[in-house]
Structures are given as structure tokens and as C-alpha cells.
Amino acid sequence: MSESYLAAAVGKPGLNIAIFLVFVLITLVIVFWVGRSNQTASDYYAAGRAFTGTQNGVAISGDYLSAASFLGIAGAIATVGYDGFLYSIGFLVAWLVALLLVAELLRNTGKFTMGDVLSFRMRQRPVRAAAAVSTLVVSFFYLLAQMAGAGGLISLLLGVADDKSTFFDGQSLVIAVVGILMVVYVLVGGMKGTTWVQIIKATLLLVGAAVMTAWVLGKFGFNLSYLLGEAVENSPKSGEKILGPGLQYGKSAISKIDFVSLGLALVLGTAGLPHILMRFYTVPSAKEARRSVVWAIWLIGIFYLFTLVLGYGAAALVGPDVITQAPGGANSAAPLLAYQLGGELLLGLVSAIAFATILAVVAGLTITASASFAHDVYASMLKKGNSAPDAEVRVARRTALVIGLVAVVGGILANGQNVAFLVALAFAVAASANLPTLLYSLFWKRFNTTGALYSIYGGLITSVVLIVFSPAVSGTATSMIKSANFHWFPLSNPGLVSIPLSFLLGVVGTLVGRRERGAEAGYAEMEVRSLTGLGAERADAVVAHH
Amino acid sequence: MSTTGETLPGEGNAFERIQASPEFVELRRKLRRFIFPMSAVFLIWYLLYVLLAAYEPAFMSIKLLGNINVGLLIGVLQFVSTFVITTVYVRYANKHLDPAAEEIRERIEGSQA
Numbered sequence: 001m002s003e004s005y006l007a008a009a010v011g012k013p014g015l016n017i018a019i020f021l022v023f024v025l026i027t028l029v030i031v032f033w034v035g036r037s038n039q040t041a042s043d044y045y046a047a048g049r050a051f052t053g054t055q056n057g058v059a060i061s062g063d064y065l066s067a068a069s070f071l072g073i074a075g076a077i078a079t080v081g082y083d084g085f086l087y088s089i090g091f092l093v094a095w096l097v098a099l100l101l102v103a104e105l106l107r108n109t110g111k112f113t114m115g116d117v118l119s120f121r122m123r124q125r126p127v128r129a130a131a132a133v134s135t136l137v138v139s140f141f142y143l144l145a146q147m148a149g150a151g152g153l154i155s156l157l158l159g160v161a162d163d164k165s166t167f168f169d170g171q172s173l174v175i176a177v178v179g180i181l182m183v184v185y186v187l188v189g190g191m192k193g194t195t196w197v198q199i200i201k202a203t204l205l206l207v208g209a210a211v212m213t214a215w216v217l218g219k220f221g222f223n224l225s226y227l228l229g230e231a232v233e234n235s236p237k238s239g240e241k242i243l244g245p246g247l248q249y250g251k252s253a254i255s256k257i258d259f260v261s262l263g264l265a266l267v268l269g270t271a272g273l274p275h276i277l278m279r280f281y282t283v284p285s286a287k288e289a290r291r292s293v294v295w296a297i298w299l300i301g302i303f304y305l306f307t308l309v310l311g312y313g314a315a316a317l318v319g320p321d322v323i324t325q326a327p328g329g330a331n332s333a334a335p336l337l338a339y340q341l342g343g344e345l346l347l348g349l350v351s352a353i354a355f356a357t358i359l360a361v362v363a364g365l366t367i368t369a370s371a372s373f374a375h376d377v378y379a380s381m382l383k384k385g386n387s388a389p390d391a392e393v394r395v396a397r398r399t400a401l402v403i404g405l406v407a408v409v410g411g412i413l414a415n416g417q418n419v420a421f422l423v424a425l426a427f428a429v430a431a432s433a434n435l436p437t438l439l440y441s442l443f444w445k446r447f448n449t450t451g452a453l454y455s456i457y458g459g460l461i462t463s464v465v466l467i468v469f470s471p472a473v474s475g476t477a478t479s480m481i482k483s484a485n486f487h488w489f490p491l492s493n494p495g496l497v498s499i500p501l502s503f504l505l506g507v508v509g510t511l512v513g514r515r516e517r518g519a520e521a522g523y524a525e526m527e528v529r530s531l532t533g534l535g536a537e538r539a540d541a542v543v544a545h546h
Numbered sequence: 547m548s549t550t551g552e553t554l555p556g557e558g559n560a561f562e563r564i565q566a567s568p569e570f571v572e573l574r575r576k577l578r579r580f581i582f583p584m585s586a587v588f589l590i591w592y593l594l595y596v597l598l599a600a601y602e603p604a605f606m607s608i609k610l611l612g613n614i615n616v617g618l619l620i621g622v623l624q625f626v627s628t629f630v631i632t633t634v635y636v637r638y639a640n641k642h643l644d645p646a647a648e649e650i651r652e653r654i655e656g657s658q659a
Contacts, residue, residue, distance in 0.1 A: 082606075082617055086599060089624045093592045096631055100581040225612025232613070244607030244617050245599035256600040263596035267589070287644060290636065297632050301625050524561040531573055532647045534564075534654060 012344050019352040023204075024181060027197050027356075031189035038190040041389045042537070044396065045112040045371045046281040047192040049537060053288035057295020059195045060279050062202030064091075064270075064296065065303055066142075066361040067149030067331075068423035070205065070354055073304070074337075075330030077311020079320045081235075081242025083249050084311055086259070087424070088304035090266025095300065097271040097435075099293045105442050105530040107280045107289035111537055113368075114274045115376035118437050118456070121522030122449040128376040130456040134433040135274040135372040137460060138426055139365045140410065142275070143403075145422035146365070147411020150178045150358045152328040152419070153335070153351065172412045178355075179408035182362040186370070186400045191282060194363045201353070201360040206299060208353045209306040212334075215341050216313035227309070230316035242315065258491045262424055265495030269427025272434030275368035286533050313337055331419055362407065370399035414480070424493055425467055432459030432498035436506045442530060445523045450513025451506045458509075459502030466494035564654065573646040580638050588631055595620055 038044050051059070069091065076084025110116030115131030154174040185197055220227040232240055241247050249259035270276060280289045314323060314333040317340050326332045338350035374396035379387045414422065436455045440447040467473065472492040475485035491497075516522075529535055564570055598606055599617065606617030 082599075082621075085618075085621055086596070089592075089595070089621055093588060093624060093628055096588050096628060097585070099632060100585050100635060223612075225614050228613035240607075243613060243615055244603050246603040249600065250603055259600045260596055263593070263600075267592055290639060294632055294636055297628060301628060305622075305625060521559070521562055524565040527574070528561045528564045528570065531570070531577060532564075532651045532654075534651050 012348070015344055015348045016351050019348040020355050023352050023356050024359075027200060027359075028184070030196050030200070031185050031193035034192045034196055035188040035190060038192065041112070041375075041393050043192065044190040044393045045278070045367070045375070046537075047190070047195055049282060049284050051195060051282045053283055053291025054295055055195070055199060056279060056283045056288070056292035058202045058299065059198040059282075060276065060292055060296040061299040061303070062198030062200075062205070062357075062360050063275060063279060063364045064300060065202065065205055065357065066419075066423060067146055067153075067354065067358045068419045069303070069307065070209070070357055071149055071153065071331040071334055072419040072421075072423070073307045074311045074314060075323065075333040076248075077308060078314035078318070078323050078333035078337075079330045080248040081231075081238065081312075081315070082245045083247050083259075085308060086245070086263060087266065088307060090263055091270070092297070092301050092304055094267045094270035095293060095297045097268065098276070099290070099297065101442070102271045102277070102438060103280050103289045103293050104286035106277060106438075107283070107286045108533045108536045109442075109526060109530045110281065112278070112281055112375050113372045114277045114434065114438070115372060115380075117277075118434075118441060118452060119376075119380075120441065121519070121526045122441070122452050123516070125381050127449060127452050127456075128380050130453055131434075132372045132376040134429075134456055134460050135376075136369055137464065138272075138274060138430045138433065139369040139372075139403075140406070141426035141429055142273070142423060143362055143365050143407040144410045144414040145419050145426060146358050146362050147175050147178065147407055148414040148422060149331060149419040150355070151175050151411065152331045153354055153358075175411040176408050178359060178362065179404045179411070181359055182366055182407075183400055183404035185359070185363040186366045187397050191367055194360075194367050195279075195282060197356075197363055198360045201356040202299065204353045205357055206303060208350055209303055209310065212313075212338060212341060212346075212350070213306040213309045216309055216317070216337070219313075219317070219341075224309075227312055227316055231312040234316050234319045237320070242312075242320075254490050257496065258493060261428075261491050261496035262493040264499060265424060265428035265431050265493050268431035268435050268495070268499055270430075272430035272438060273427070274372060274430075274434070275364045278368045278371065279364075281537070284538055286536070310334055310337060317341070366400050366403050366407070367396075369403050370396045373399045421472070421492075425472070428467070428493050428495040428498065429460065429463045431495060432463040432502045433457075434459075435499075436503045440506050440510075441526070444510075445520075447506065447510050448513045448516055448519060451508075451510030454509025455502050455506035458505035459498055462501055463494045463498035466491075466498060470494065564650065567650075569646065569650055573643070573650065576642050576646065580635070580642075584631060584635065588627065591627060592624065595624055 042048055073084055073087050076087060106117050109120055114135060115128045118131045119127035151171040151174065154171055185193055217227065220230065228243055231242060235242050238247055249255045280292065283289050283292055311333065314337040318333065318336045323330060323333045323336060326336060335347055335351050335354065339347040374392050378395045379385065379392045433456050436459060437452045440451060440455070466489045469487050469489045470492050471479060471487050473479055473487065474481045475487040598620065606615065608616045610616060610619060
């Protein structure tokens, strides 16, 4: 049975490509259609703030349910069982941080970027620079993960192997195509086009996952216990262990701490992800921002319940051994399950959805990173707020091109890494560099520029340095660099150290920093605006009066 | 708070006066009284889950119904608690936060017009 999977490609490559091309064609038409009305900075960055809460909620779930969620979690549950489930729980519970503490207040205070909020009552230039740096770093990590997912997927679908002997092989070509498409979406469609791509993708993904879930459950008489039993039967190596925690993270005292570290990074990372925060500016009010999060929580939660069934379903129907040996490894669990259920056609559809997922997420990341550079670095720092809005948008577009190029090269290098794991690193950096400053600025009156800089740079540098010297990068059989060993930090995920440290540095910096003139008034303005929505940017607002 | 009519947003004084007004203090109290304890509740509940998964795998593997074990049940309960907290917050915000915020905003915007 396993031989058919180990053949060069699964399904008919021609059919897979055809279904994918249909998706690309439809989305391109839509992006060109809505892109015609992109004129102002508010149009380009925030879609004129004209999306409803419901639309934005669907788009957020499209932005959030990345390749890590679909391919990564289903694959992790299929191969290591319960430990894969922790990802989905962390990814979901994290939304409560966004709902209760961040979304509405951020919507009321900022205009386009995370830097708007972080620097609101601080000295603009240094804090905006810090916010832009951390936005770029987090988005880069996140982009790497998505690009790596694209490479893995294509190896499965088109039978294009990862050829280690040359830098630019068939998979690299696919990564390059993904990069070009994402730049086109962003340049032509701006935030409006990107949002529509995300809405379409979220709908396809949710419907696809729902159909597969019902199909899998139907095969087992809608009896979850029976399904779990079959998954155990079909997992000769691990057996019963796949139903309980510990298979991946229970090996040693260190790996258990690593698990806690991962859990912390997941739950605190979401509300610090710049591309998620930026989505709250696309709606007209804080109330609509709240509505978006509520929709996102329901859609994302239901989707993760689907992946639980899909993961164990893949273990039961395909088998963990077949999955790990397939090209693309654990990431190929969902496509293989689709093939098992509905043959070539369902495989083609599911693969097209997975591609759509990657495309939509990378487009969202690109627009966020380019907005942060153009708005925080170019307009606010280099031009000190005196740039023409259309010049700012021009810079954002050029930045998007550069980011596309960087993402393609980085994606080729990161190809073959576990997607969910790479995304977890992005979460750790976001939780360390962004979340403490975000919460302190919104809720702590004394917080000042020095505190913000200590916390942002401290959290950013600590988390990135600890990742570089972690077993995730070097020294073990699953590291990015297997041939060298320069790791001294024992944990794969730095969250447990870097997140508390960043919170602490925010306090230390605030205490050593001097009190700033007008700090009281600045906090008064921020608090009144954030809680009441006074003076907040409305739909189709005229830009740049700040 | 009729004094706010004299100044426009952007001038610190106006905001400081709004911030000190009893209506605003009440709004802040209503917001913080809900979001801080609720955040503590869901974070502790989540961390408890993570710690149980890391250090008590035997407990999590106790079977309850067929192959459905404690771990799966607590995991799904994390989903349920997230949905419940979301719903409770939306109700609270609609009932207690939105009207208060709207009242303050309208009064100030009205006095500027």
C-alpha cells in the first residue's frame, strides 16, 4: 500500500496544477478589480477601514490559519499524537489576550501599524524604529515558515524532489512563483485585495476541512472513540501513547520544560503578531474590531477541532509511517488523507487550498512588513512626518518587492523544516519583543520611552540569540544545520526565558529612564482615546492629520 | 465637563480633564474589573493544562469513555472555556462598556461642534 505514496508524486500533477491555477486566476481578477480604487495610504494599508467586523473576522482567520495550522498541526497529531494538539490549543486560547487586552484599544489608538500604538506617548523616532525592527524580524520568521511549507507541499504534489546538490532546484522554482504571486497581490490589491484573498481562502479552507472531517468521522460511524482506537491500531511504533501527552516532549526533564516554553510562547504570541494587529485597522470602529475577534475565535476554534479529527484520521487511514516517509514528511498528512478519502480530485482540491493558504498568509505578512517600513521608518523617521502620503505608499510598494525577494531566498534556505515549529519561533519573538510594550503602553501610566526600548530590543535580541544557539538551529539530527554544533541553550523555544525577561526589562527601563515632559498628558490622551474611541480614524478617513 | 468645549483633542489639558472625570473613571473601572481578572483566569487555566500535559501524562491518559481520555477532555474544555469567555465578554461590553464609552465620546464631540 505504501508504494503508491512513495512514487514520485501523489495524484496527477497536471490536475493539481490546473486546480491551483483556477484559484490564482480567480483571485488575481478580484485583486485587480478591487485594486483600482487604491489611492490613499488609508486605502493601501487599511483598505479604507471599510470592511465589516464579520468580513474582517473571516479574513483574520484566513490570515491566522497558515500552513502551520493546516499542514503542520494535522501532521503533528498524525505522527506524535496528542502533543500536536497543544499547538492548536495554544494558538486558540491566545486569541483571548487579543480580545480582552489588545484589539479594541489598539484600533482606537493607532492608524496603520503596531508602531503607531507603541510610540503613541513615547519619543517617536527611537520607539518607531524599534517597532519597525521587531515587525520586520517577526514577519521574516513567519514568512520563512510559510515558504518552507510551500516547498514541502510541492515536493509531494508535483514530485519535484528537494535537490540538495544545487541551490535552485524544482522546489526553489515553486517558492519563487509563490513569492512573485504574493508581490503581485500586494502591489496591485493593497490591503483590500489582500483581505479578499484571505476571505476566499478562509472560506475554502474551512469548507474543505469540514468536508474532510465529516468524511473521516463517517468512515468510523461518527464515533470518535472508534477513530482513536483505529489510529492506535495503525501506529505500531507508538501505540496507545499517541492518545496521551509526552510522545514528543515527554522524553526528558529538558524537553518537558521546552514544552512549557512552547506553550507560553503560543498563548502570548498572537497578540504581538504585527500582521494580525494590522488587520484591526481595516474596520471602522473598536466595536467592529471586537466583532472581528469574536468571528475569528469561533472560526479558528472550530477549524482546530477539525484538525484534531484530521490528524488522528490521517494516523488511522494513512498511517504515521507512510506519512513520515512521504516527500514533505509530517506536513503531508492532510494531503495524503485527502488522497486516501477522495482520490486525485480531492487531493488536488486540498492541495490548492493549502497553496491558497500559503499565498494569502505571505501576502498579509508582506503588506505588514512593507507598511511598517514605509510608515514607521520612511515617513515618521526619515521624513519626520513631512512626506507626501503617495510617496509613502510608493515606498511601501518598493519595500514589498524587496521583501518578496528576501522571502524567496530565505524560503529556499529554510525548505524542509517543520512548518508548525518555525511558526512557533515567530510567536516566541512576537511575544518577547512586542507584547510587553503593547500592554505596558496601554495600561501602565509610568511606562516611558526607555522602558519601551529596553523591552522591545531586550526581548527581540534575547529571543533571537537564544534561537540561534538552541538545538533547533544546530547540533541535533533535527536541527536546521546538522553538520555543526554551536548550541549551548538547551531549549528549542526561548519563550520561557525571553518573555518574562522582556516584561522585567520594561519595568527596569522605566525606572532607570527619566520622566518625560508631558508624559501625564500623553497618557491621558492615549487612555481616553483607547477607551472611548474619541478621535479614532473612521472609515474612509482623510489621512495624515496626525 | 462643559469646559471641554474650550479645547480640542491634541491639547493635553482637555484629555486630562476627561480622564479625571467621574464618568471616565467609572468606565475604566468597569473595563479593568472585567478584563484583568478574566485574563488571570484563562491564563492560569491554560498554564494548568500545559503543566498537566508536561508533568502528569499518566493522569492525562486515564481513559474515561472508550478511547477518550482525561487529556482529550481537558483539551476540548479549553476550547469550550475560550468560547464561553468570548461570549460573556461580548455581552458585558455591549451592556456596560459601549454605552458608557459612547456617552463620553458623544458629549465631547457634541460640545466641540
